[in-house]
Amino acid sequence: MKILKSILLILLSMVLIGSIYAVASGRTYLFKAIWYNFAGIDDYQVFTNNTVAAAAPQPWSSATSYNKKNLPAPLLSMLEGLNTIGLLAVKNDSIVFERYWDGYDQASYSGSFSVTKSITSLLIGIALKEGKIKSLDEPIGNYLPEFRTGEKNKVRIVDLLTMSSGSDFDESYANPLSVTTEMYYGSDVYKVATDVNIIHKPGTFHSYKSGDSQLLGLLLEKATGMSLSQYASKKLWQPLGAEHPALWSTDKEGGHEKAYCCFNSNTRDFARIGQLMLDSGRWKGQEIITKDYFIKSVTPCMIPDEIGEPCNYYGYQWWIFPADEPIFYARGILGQYIIVIPSKKVVLVRLGKQRSELRINGAPAEVDALVKWGKSL
Numbered sequence: 001m002k003i004l005k006s007i008l009l010i011l012l013s014m015v016l017i018g019s020i021y022a023v024a025s026g027r028t029y030l031f032k033a034i035w036y037n038f039a040g041i042d043d044y045q046v047f048t049n050n051t052v053a054a055a056a057p058q059p060w061s062s063a064t065s066y067n068k069k070n071l072p073a074p075l076l077s078m079l080e081g082l083n084t085i086g087l088l089a090v091k092n093d094s095i096v097f098e099r100y101w102d103g104y105d106q107a108s109y110s111g112s113f114s115v116t117k118s119i120t121s122l123l124i125g126i127a128l129k130e131g132k133i134k135s136l137d138e139p140i141g142n143y144l145p146e147f148r149t150g151e152k153n154k155v156r157i158v159d160l161l162t163m164s165s166g167s168d169f170d171e172s173y174a175n176p177l178s179v180t181t182e183m184y185y186g187s188d189v190y191k192v193a194t195d196v197n198i199i200h201k202p203g204t205f206h207s208y209k210s211g212d213s214q215l216l217g218l219l220l221e222k223a224t225g226m227s228l229s230q231y232a233s234k235k236l237w238q239p240l241g242a243e244h245p246a247l248w249s250t251d252k253e254g255g256h257e258k259a260y261c262c263f264n265s266n267t268r269d270f271a272r273i274g275q276l277m278l279d280s281g282r283w284k285g286q287e288i289i290t291k292d293y294f295i296k297s298v299t300p301c302m303i304p305d306e307i308g309e310p311c312n313y314y315g316y317q318w319w320i321f322p323a324d325e326p327i328f329y330a331r332g333i334l335g336q337y338i339i340v341i342p343s344k345k346v347v348l349v350r351l352g353k354q355r356s357e358l359r360i361n362g363a364p365a366e367v368d369a370l371v372k373w374g375k376s377l
Contacts, residue, residue, distance in 0.1 A: 039184065041085070041111045041334060041353055044264040047249040050229035050257060058241025058284075060268060063094040069377075071099070075369050082335055082366060083353035085110060088267040090275060090347040091377050098267065107244055109264045110351045113332030116263040117213040119236070119273060121161060121297060121317035123220055123228065125281070125289035126235045132223045133157065143219035144194060151198035157219070159202040160212040161316040162301040166200030169193075169211030180210055184261065187252040189214055206303040206311040210260040213317060217259020228257040240272040240283055261332075267349045273330070274338040274347030277318075298328040313362055322361040327371060331364075339370055346374045 071079070071087075079087065085104040089097040098106065112119075127133045136158040141147035147155055151166075159165045172178035183192045193214040200207075217228050224231050229248045237246060246269065249262035276283050281294035289297075297316040305311045313320050321327040321339075329339040335355030339348040348370055358365040 043111055044109060044247050044249050048253045049247040049249050050227060052229045052237045052246035052248055053233040054242040054245045055238045057243040059243060061094045063096045065096055067097055075373055078366055078369055086267040086351040088271055088349040089377055090271050092345050096377055106268050107266055112263050112336045113261050113334060115330040115332045115336045115338060116261050117317040118330035119263050120213055120216050120259045123232060124216055125293040127220060127223050129290050140219050143222040146194040155202045160216050162303055163208050163212050164203050164206050164303045165212045166198045166202045166205055167196040168199045169196050169209040171209050189251045189256050189258060190218060206305040213260035217257060228259060242269045244269055267351060270338055270349045271347050274340050278340050278342060278347055321363055341374045344375055346377055348374050
């Protein structure tokens with residue numbers, strides 16, 4: 001009994017000390033981080049959200065072969081083992097396959113995590129096309145005053161797109177004290193994203209940083225005079241004929257959208273992003289982004305990465321799949337994917353709660369499996 005009391009006393013003391021530290025240091029986001037423990041696909045329910053309004057929906061047509069082919073047993077086993085909640089395949093502009101698990105359906109909201117980075121990149125392309133952004137070579141200090149002096153003044157928009165800002169942003173998911181955790185659970189993404197130092201010459205060192213994507217979102221607000229949700233609704237979601245409004249999580253009520261992680265939608269509407277990219281930035285003949293911006297988005301940036309090799313797997317916030325043909329995809333940390341296979345005119349969307357730790361040519365194993373399946377459709 002005395003041992004149990006001692007353990008309880010120690011635990012209570014640790015909680016008290018931790019709480020005092022969180023309040024004294026201003027890191028009150030730690031309460032939420034510890035309570036929720038790890039990010040999940042339904043986190044939009046615990047955050048505030050701005051609505052990305054839809055209008056004049058353009059429903060997908062179903063192919064004559066809709067759901068007539070079963071998933072190969074090995075792929076089905078892999079997907080179910082990784083807690084997949086939705087899988088959709090579009091071929092030649094029509095849905096050929098879709099399946100849902102765990103109570104989710106074609107209209108269920110689900111967090112996309114870093115798939116959002118690819119959406120933010122599209123918005124940059126739209127703002128560039130409209131002239132809201134003059135050039136990708138512009139210093140971001142033209143929009144964000146925190147980047148107008150010193151080494152920070154050398155960071156260009158293109159450096160953010162290619163994850164080569166050279167900042168010291170700590171992309172750590174396990175450390176509750178990291179800026180990544182603070183940006184996710186905290187209430188001031190502007191401060192976290194702009195409060196960085198430049199430790200590498202911008203444009204010379206590729207290192208994946210959510211902070212770079214958040215900066216893209218912040219400068220978009222300045223360039224367009226609109227929130228990301230308003231701009232995305234008017235220039236992307238409505239033109240693409242989304243059937244449902246999306247939810248874009250914010251750092252607080254009336255605050256900034258989390259441009260790097262937190263766009264929430266469903267398989268069918270996420271597939272519109274893939275179809276747009278399959279058609280080189282056009283939707284039903286309407287140019288949404290320029291052909292040049294599309295090409296650069298899915299062309300490897302080839303900037304030396306953390307192991308000193310040219311980055312042949314990342315463009316403008318889009319991943320490039322290693323293959324003999326162009327294949328590219330948007331990717332989220334829990335296995336959210338929008339995969340585009342141009343040669344087969346196929347778009348795949350997979351949503352779920354887990355991704356494989358196994359890598360095949362640098363990509364999660366299920367991406368390789370999904371690409372092979374997509375080519376067979």
